[in-house]
Amino acid sequence: MITRPVPPGEQVELNEDAKAFRQEVRDWIEENAPDELRNVNLPRYVRGGDLQRNMEAWGEKLHDAHYMCVAWPVEYGGRGLSGLEVALLNEEFHRAGVPRVTRGMGEWLVGPSIIAHGTEEQKETFLPRIIDGTDRYCQGFSEPGAGSDLASLRTKGTIDGDTITINGQKVWTSGYWNANMMFCLCRTDQEARKHQGISYVLVPLEDNGIEFRSIKQMTGEGHFAETFISDAKAPTFNIIGGVNNGWKVAMTTLGNERGGNATTQHTQFEEELWRLVETARERGRLDDPQVRDDLAWAYCNVEIMRYSGQQLLAAMAEGRDAGPGGSGSINKVRWSEYERKIGEIALDLMGPESFVVGDGYDLHPWQATFLQTRTHTIWGGTAEIQRNIISERVLGLPKEPSA
Amino acid sequence: MSAVTEEREELVRGVREMLARRAPIAKTRELLESDTPYDTEVWRVMADQLALPALAVPEELGGAGFGYAELVPVFEELGRVLVPSPMFATAALALPALLATGDDAALAEIVPALASGEKTATLAWVEEDGAWEGGTGTTASGDGALTGAKSYVIDGATADVIVVLAGTPDGPALFVVERDADGVTATNVPTFDQTRHVARVELNGAAGRLVGEAGAAPEILAESLDKAAILLAAEMVGGAQASLDMSVEYAKQREQFGRLIGSFQAIKHKCAEILVDVEGARSAAYYAGWAASENPEELPLVACVAKATASDAFFHAAGENVQIHGGIGCTWEHDAHLYLKRAKTSGILLGDARAHRRRLADRLGL
Numbered sequence: 064m065i066t067r068p069v070p071p072g073e074q075v076e077l078n079e080d081a082k083a084f085r086q087e088v089r090d091w092i093e094e095n096a097p098d099e100l101r102n103v104n105l106p107r108y109v110r111g112g113d114l115q116r117n118m119e120a121w122g123e124k125l126h127d128a129h130y131m132c133v134a135w136p137v138e139y140g141g142r143g144l145s146g147l148e149v150a151l152l153n154e155e156f157h158r159a160g161v162p163r164v165t166r167g168m169g170e171w172l173v174g175p176s177i178i179a180h181g182t183e184e185q186k187e188t189f190l191p192r193i194i195d196g197t198d199r200y201c202q203g204f205s206e207p208g209a210g211s212d213l214a215s216l217r218t219k220g221t222i223d224g225d226t227i228t229i230n231g232q233k234v235w236t237s238g239y240w241n242a243n244m245m246f247c248l249c250r251t252d253q254e255a256r257k258h259q260g261i262s263y264v265l266v267p268l269e270d271n272g273i274e275f276r277s278i279k280q281m282t283g284e285g286h287f288a289e290t291f292i293s294d295a296k297a298p299t300f301n302i303i304g305g306v307n308n309g310w311k312v313a314m315t316t317l318g319n320e321r322g323g324n325a326t327t328q329h330t331q332f333e334e335e336l337w338r339l340v341e342t343a344r345e346r347g348r349l350d351d352p353q354v355r356d357d358l359a360w361a362y363c364n365v366e367i368m369r370y371s372g373q374q375l376l377a378a379m380a381e382g383r384d385a386g387p388g389g390s391g392s393i394n395k396v397r398w399s400e401y402e403r404k405i406g407e408i409a410l411d412l413m414g415p416e417s418f419v420v421g422d423g424y425d426l427h428p429w430q431a432t433f434l435q436t437r438t439h440t441i442w443g444g445t446a447e448i449q450r451n452i453i454s455e456r457v458l459g460l461p462k463e464p465s466a
Numbered sequence: 467m468s469a470v471t472e473e474r475e476e477l478v479r480g481v482r483e484m485l486a487r488r489a490p491i492a493k494t495r496e497l498l499e500s501d502t503p504y505d506t507e508v509w510r511v512m513a514d515q516l517a518l519p520a521l522a523v524p525e526e527l528g529g530a531g532f533g534y535a536e537l538v539p540v541f542e543e544l545g546r547v548l549v550p551s552p553m554f555a556t557a558a559l560a561l562p563a564l565l566a567t568g569d570d571a572a573l574a575e576i577v578p579a580l581a582s583g584e585k586t587a588t589l590a591w592v593e594e595d596g597a598w599e600g601g602t603g604t605t606a607s608g609d610g611a612l613t614g615a616k617s618y619v620i621d622g623a624t625a626d627v628i629v630v631l632a633g634t635p636d637g638p639a640l641f642v643v644e645r646d647a648d649g650v651t652a653t654n655v656p657t658f659d660q661t662r663h664v665a666r667v668e669l670n671g672a673a674g675r676l677v678g679e680a681g682a683a684p685e686i687l688a689e690s691l692d693k694a695a696i697l698l699a700a701e702m703v704g705g706a707q708a709s710l711d712m713s714v715e716y717a718k719q720r721e722q723f724g725r726l727i728g729s730f731q732a733i734k735h736k737c738a739e740i741l742v743d744v745e746g747a748r749s750a751a752y753y754a755g756w757a758a759s760e761n762p763e764e765l766p767l768v769a770c771v772a773k774a775t776a777s778d779a780f781f782h783a784a785g786e787n788v789q790i791h792g793g794i795g796c797t798w799e800h801d802a803h804l805y806l807k808r809a810k811t812s813g814i815l816l817g818d819a820r821a822h823r824r825r826l827a828d829r830l831g832l
Contacts, residue, residue, distance in 0.1 A: 340832060349832055352824070358832055359823035363771045367746040370753035381471060396742050447731070453741055454734035458714050461729040 077151075077380055084148055088155040091128060097121055102160040107435065108286045110240065122164035122196065130163075132170050132194050134323070139178055139186055140194045147379040149323030157327045167238060169193035169200045173246050176263065176315040180304030188300075189265065203233040203247035203266070203290060204313065211448050213248075214257045214310060218292060220249035220264060222306065225299045227251070227264055233290040235442070239275045243268050245290075252307050263309035265301040272296075282434045283424035325375040328394075329368035332402065335432075336361050339405060342412050342429065357408050364401045389457035392449040399439035400446065406433035478539045480516055482546075484508075489549040491801055497550055498660045503624050504550040512551060513583020519557045520581035522759070523565070528578035533759030534693065538700040538751055545704025548661045548804055552586035555621035558697040560587035560629050562690035567640060567678030576627065576642060576677075588625035589694075590616035590667050591687060598817045600687060602633030604669060610676055611649075612641055612669040622665030623654040630667075630674060637681030641674030648672065659807040692769035693758055695816050699776035700751040702812050706744045706776070709783040709805045713737055713790040733790060740783045747772075747779035766829050774822035777813035784809035 077085070099117050109115050125131055134149055135141025144152065156163040165171070174193050177186055192198040209216040218231025229249050236245070245266045252260030266273070272293040277285035304312035340349075340358055348354045371394075409429035410417045417433075420426055426434070440446040454460040488508050497505060512518045521536050523529020537557065544553060561580060564573060564587075579585040593601030594617050604614025612632050622628065628643045628650070645652055649672035652665045678686055714737055717728030727733050754768035784805040788795040795802040813819060 343832075355827040355832060356820060356823050359770075359774070359826040359830070362826060362830065363750070363775055363823070364746075366753075366768070366771045367749050367775065371746070371749040374749060374752065393742050393745055396738070397746065447735065450735040450738035451731070453738035454728075457741060458734075458737050460714065460717060460734050460737060461726050463729055463731060463734075464725065 076377075081147060081151060081380065085151045085155060088152050089158070091130075092155055092159045092161065095124055095128070096159050096161040097124075100161050103162075105162055108237075108284075110286075118162065118164055121161070125164055126195060131166055132174060135170075135174055135178060135190070135194075139174075139190045145379070146323055147376065150325050150327075150376050150379065153324050153327045157330060166193050166196065167200070168202055168246070169198060169244075172202070173200050173265070176246075176312045177303055179315045180263075180308070180312045185300070185303060198244045199238075199242045200244045200246055200265075201236050201239045201242035201268075203236060203245040203292075205235045206232060207234055211445055213313075214261065216248055216250060216261065218247070218249040219253075220251040220262050222251060222299060227262070227297050227299050227302060229264065229266060229292050229295045229297070231292050233292065234278075234287075236275065236288045236290045237286055239288045239290065245273070247292075248309050248313055251309075255307060258310045260307050261309040261313075262306050263303045263312040264297050265303065266292075266295055266297045280434075281437070282426060282431060325372040325379075328372055328398070329365055332365045332368060332398070332405075335402075335405060336365050338428075339409055339412070342409060346412055346414070348412055354412070361401075361405060361408070364397070368398065389453050392444070392452040393457070395443065396446060396449050396453070399436070402432070403436040403440060406436040409433060474536055474539065477516070477536060478543060481512075481518070481540055481543045484511055484516065485543060485547050485549060489547055491547055491804070494548055494550060494661060494804075495801075503621070503654075503663050504552065508549065509551055509553075509583065509586075512553060518553060519561070519583050521557070523561060523577060523581040527573055528581040530581075534696060534755040535752075535759055537697055538755030541697045541700035542704040542707075542748075542751070545701030545808075546708045548705065548708075548808055550661050550663065552588075552621055552624065554662075554697070554701065555588035555625055556580055556586045558694045559589035559620060559690075560625070560627065562693040563589050563629050563640060563686060564642075564677060566686045566690045567682070569677045572642065572675065572677045580627065585626040586621065586624065587627040587629065588619055588621050589629045589631075589690075590619040590622060591629075591631040592616065592618045598691075598821070600631045600638070600683075602631060602638050604630065604632045606632045606634050606639065606641060606674060606676075607671075610641060610674045611671045612643060612674040613671055614669055616667045616669070619652070619665045619667050621663050622667045623652045623663065628652075628667060629677070630669065631683055631687070632674065634680045636679075638683035639680040640677050640683050640686060642677055643669070643672050643674045657811075659804075659811040661804060661808060662811065689765065691816060692765050695769045695773040695822070696751060696754040696758055698812060698816055699747065699772035700755065702776040702780040702809070703744065703748045703751050705805055705808055705812070706740070706747060706780040706783040709780070709787040709802075709809070710737065710740045710744055712802065712805075713740070713783075713787045716791055727790075736786050736790065740779075740786055743775075743779040743782050747776040750775045767826065770822045770826035770829065773816065774819040774826065777819040777822070780809040781813050 097117060100121055109118055129142065132140060133142040133144045133152060137143040153163060170193065174190060177189050189198065204213060206216050206218060218229060218233065221228045229247060231249065245268055247264050247266045248261055249264060250260055251262040272295045274291045275288035278287045278289055279285050280287065339361065343349050343354050343358065410433050413429055417430060420430065455462055488511060489505065493505065517530050518540055520529040521532045521540065522534060525531040564577060580587050591600035592598065593603050593615065595601060596618065604612060604616060606612050612630055614632065616630060626645055628645055630641045630643050631638060632641055643650060649670040651668040654663060654665050657664050717733050717737065718726060720727045750772040754772035757764040757768045788802045788806055791800065791802055794800050
């Protein structure tokens with residue numbers, strides 16, 4: 064009796080506009096989605112090969128049909144979609160089994176910062192280049208000495224006339240292999256207090272004194288780089304939000320994307336869970352009471368993600384807020400720690416089979432899950448930082464005294 | 467906001483305000499020191515003004531015709547303040563079982579008085595061995611005379627009407643017994659969680675009225691105990707939230723080492739972890755409440771998810787609440803132990819978290 068009784072969105076009452084929007088998206092995807100991308104199991108990082116080519120071609124189709132950067136305001140080339148509409152859009156992509164190709168960090172992080180803090184001229188210059196794919200960004204935030212304490216960063220920016228020159232070192236730069244721009248935080252005032260004196264600069268990568276060295280992760284893959292910056296130059300025009308105002312710019316998020324994956328987030332975990340059940344079944348472990356308890360526990364967690372997604376969608380459909388500040392952190396703690404545990408259970412189920420890898424350290428999918436999930440509680444704000452955010456912003460507990 | 471949401475929020479606000487005014491925890495503590503099991507005036511307000519026992523009863527039986535989506539937030543509010551009342555036994559245990567029998571003639575006679583709150587009821591299905599699926603050591607003779615003993619009967623010594631599970635030659639069946647009838651002896655047992663009353667009910671040829679068909683009880687109980695589990699989960703979410711609120715409030719005013727203890731990550735992170743659990747448990751209880759009324763084929767699964775999750779979340783919150791309060795949290799005088807005891811016993815009631823996960827694995831066909 065394995066059922067998924069409520070199709071996403073069914074318990075939510077949509078008004079006519081929202082229904083019409085959903086139909087429009089559904090029809091368009093039905094007509095245009097490429098067969099070669101339907102129901103493809105996407106790796107976390109798509110890097111090269113047919114898959115990347117197909118994704119890029121699909122991205123171009125989406126772009127031509129005005130499905131890129133949909134949450135951005137209309138005047139900046141977006142569609143101005145509400146949180147509910149973004150959720151419906153994601154749902155339709157999921158229903159059709161095709162990925163929603165986006166402009167990645169350009170769409171999620173850089174664009175919103177420019178929209179919130181850039182000048183009109185900066186918006187006109189940079190935003191269209193993100194939407195049409197001309198500028199592909201990687202992130203230059205973390206440094207060897209500035210991880211969770213990002214504001215202690217030391218990469219130095221020196222302004223001379225209308226040029227800023229940057230020197231220093233960044234780390235954990237993802238997506239660098241496909242990027243031609245970096246959004247970079249550097250210290251432009253050495254005297255100012257920590258959070259002041261930082262500038263947010265859009266730095267071109269080509270022939271600009273920037274060297275990436277791939278970092279081999281514990282999976283054996285290298286999706287991140289150390290980035291060495293020596294006299295990289297950018298026009299001061301590329302400083303967003305003004306000199307020494309970069310911290311605020313870096314903290315910008317786009318409100319209506321929050322909750323946008325509400326009804327689709329759980330589905331990947333659901334698929335993963337049934338694979339785990341299969342793993343247990345294949346190995347004859349389904350009679351083990353501890354295994355049954357673990358699997359039922361996992362089911363509870365996935366269901367809670369489904370329920371809270373439905374509830375968030377219903378709230379948005381009624382015009383209520385997509386959740387209080389800090390709800391993103393609650394969600395992050397929940398799914399990242401859940402999936403880490405799944406990786407542990409999966410290897411237990413594999414038993415000594417998990418001792419063995421393929422040639423060239425080729426991992427079994429569960430070995431990969433086990434290792435990759437260790438990073439989920441670190442990137443994007445560690446599990447500990449998320450708990451600080453929850454306790455301060457949601458519960459109102461006092462801040463830790465800073466040194 | 468939709469009309470439905472609006473109406474529900476108004477109901478919950480009404481319950482919360484009434485409880486704050488008439489049933490603060492200080493009042494509960496007075497009751498615990500007395501021989502009075504519950505405040506009948508509070509019950510009158512709950513029944514007459516707020517129509518709480520009537521909420522999920524069909525209109526033709528004197529009910530309000532709402533569903534579990536309304537009952538869930540109401541039980542959450544009741545759980546927040548640990549108010550002793552006949553509500554859980556009547557509306558979460560007895561009424562769902564009675565309604566699930568589909569015995570129209572009996573329901574027409576019995577249910578309206580329960581919906582109005584004029585009478586209270588409970589379900590006596592468990593026996594000495596404590597098995598939550600129920601016991602049929604108690605048996606009925608051909609004319610419905612019941613003999614045997616039921617244990618762990620919630621509010622068994624105060625309920626006017628007791629729905630009894632008994633064995634018959636045609637299989638397990640439910641019988642309605644008046645508590646003050648001849649041959650019924652209901653004795654309160656002193657309880658670990660003093661806010662919830664439990665009795666042992668002895669039946670000595672007591673007159674029982676068969677409700678539903680003989681042999682149908684297992685099916686009826688399977689459905690109604692799933693519903694009860696959802697409402698118990700909702701009540702536990704309220705208790706968990708109250709425990710977290712107490713912890714946070716204390717952490718904001720208690721100083722040690724020259725700092726508010728709430729500024730230490732050791733405390734902050736505990737509170738954040740509890741919040742993640744409580745939010746998850748609330749999502750599960752609310753979703754399950756919606757499904758119980760609107761999408762019943764999900765009931766067997768969502769009930770297990772809700773109960774397992776709430777049991778763990780409440781115990782986590784109540785346990786850490788004692789810890790965060792330190793010495794004062796270990797005293798009789800402080801309220802923390804009331805929640806700790808409620809958390810543990812409610813976690814066990816109807817089957818603990820592990821039992822519900824076991825059930826879930828079975829029901830998923832694993």
